[in-house]
Amino acid sequence: MTTPRKTRVAIVFGGRSTEHAISCVSAGAILGALDPDQYEAVPVGITREGRWVLASGDTGQLAIRDQTLPEITAASGSSVVLAADPTVTELIVQDGLPSLDGVDVVFPVLHGAYGEDGTIQGMLEMAGIPYVGANVFASAAAMDKEFTKKLAAAAGIPVGPYAVLRAGVSLSESDKERLGLPVFVKPSRAGSSTGITKVTDWADLDTAVAKARQIDPKVLVEAAVVGREIECGVLEGEAGGAAEASLLAEIHVDDAEWYDFETKYLVGSRYSIPAGVSEDIARRVQDYALRTFDALDCAGLARVDFFVTDSGEVFLNEINTMPGMTPTSMFPMMWAATGLEYPKVVDRLIRTALRRGTGLH
Structure with missing residues (x-):
């Protein structure tokens, strides 16, 4: 009697974005959560330069230690290539070693550009390999805060005042009057609070815009919403x-x-689960989260972030189609409090991806 072949899951992490390190930490947590009786993990790291390597999968090397962030380098393992060819699902090892057998599903634990923005999703669609998370369009739309806001507003979901500065464009005087101070200046297509500046004096605006444009030439200037930061996790329904x-x-x-990068990942912040809001506000936030998920045609998972003012108004902040999956990330902790522990979340995401497959739905 032959032993059934385990489902081969390629965990792809690292990448070329400014969120490289957080992707590594998320991948370490997922590798530790996979049921070894059901799944065979294939850890694939992407260096900051874009080289794919067959990583060791040592979860200890993918953790933040003494505020030192993990990183994938060319020395992390043998180079591999995934062909964008639906008849070839093997990972081709370039260093003279045998190629790996076919990959059944990819878990692209990539945050930010070249991962969460539809790029790797497009490659996987070309290759015909199922993958966890949103499709090409939803990934791109959710990554771009301008189009997230436009699609959400069209679906009747409240968003705060903002202005978009494309490359070479400055904030107009009328927009300054409309937005008021303070404002938050941020790259349109980035995450983990990278490149963001709180501006309380218009004299500091140009410096803040220049900082954001080091990451993305398109910049958002958002009016500060005074309120509580509330988050909600969304999972695609089973079957x-x-x-x-x-x-x-x-x-x-x-x-x-x-809520900046250091507070999120290095210093740490306090949180409450469940959030201390009224039942009415909780229902509204959950409803808006599900409607945002649908408005962007998301799949798999998302974390949707909101501001709730003292008067009870709710405003969408952003949606993350591949939220942080680190041990201290809100998405897995919210689902654990809801009754779905981390390993079950990972298992559900993989099964959902396999059922959905690739192509139009």
Whole structure:
């Protein structure tokens, strides 16, 4: 009697974006959560230069230690290539070693550009390999904060005042009057709070825009919304059912001026799950989260972030189609509080991806 072949899951992480390190930490957590009786993990790291390597999968090397961030380099393993050819699902090892057998599904744990923005999703569609998460369009639309806001607003989901500065464009005086101070200046297509500046004096605007444009030539200037930071996790329904919303989380930034990179990943922040909001507000946030998921045609998973003002108004902040999956990330913690532990979340995401496959749906 032959032993059934395990499902081969390629965990792809690292990448060329500014969120390289957080992707590595997320991948380490996912590798540790995979059921070894069901899945064979194939860890594939992408260096900051874009080289794909067959990584060791040592979860200890993919953790933040003493505020030192992990990184994938060319020395992390043998070079591999995934052909964009639906008749070839093997990972081709370039260093004279035998190629790996076919990959059944890819878990692209890539945050930011060249991963969460539809690029790798397009390659996987070309290759005909199922993958966890949103499709090409939804990934691109959710990554670009301008189009997230436009699609959400069209679906009746409240968004705060903002202005878009494309390359070479400056903020007009009328926009300054409309937005008021303070404002947040951020790259349109980035995450993990990288490149963001809080501006309280218009004299500092140009410096903030230049900082954001080091990451993305298109910049958003958003009016500050004074309120609580509330997040909601969304999972695609099982067996084709409706998507589900998690319990809510509230972020308490305490001494930090806002929820920046250091507060998220290095210093740490307090949080409450479930969030201490009224039942009415909780239902509205969950409803808006599910509607945002649908408005962008998302799949698999998302974390949807909101601001809730003291008067009870709810505004969409952003949606992440591949949210942080680190041990301290809100998405897995919200689902654990809802009753779905981390390994079950990972298993559900993989099964959903395999059922959905590739192509139009």
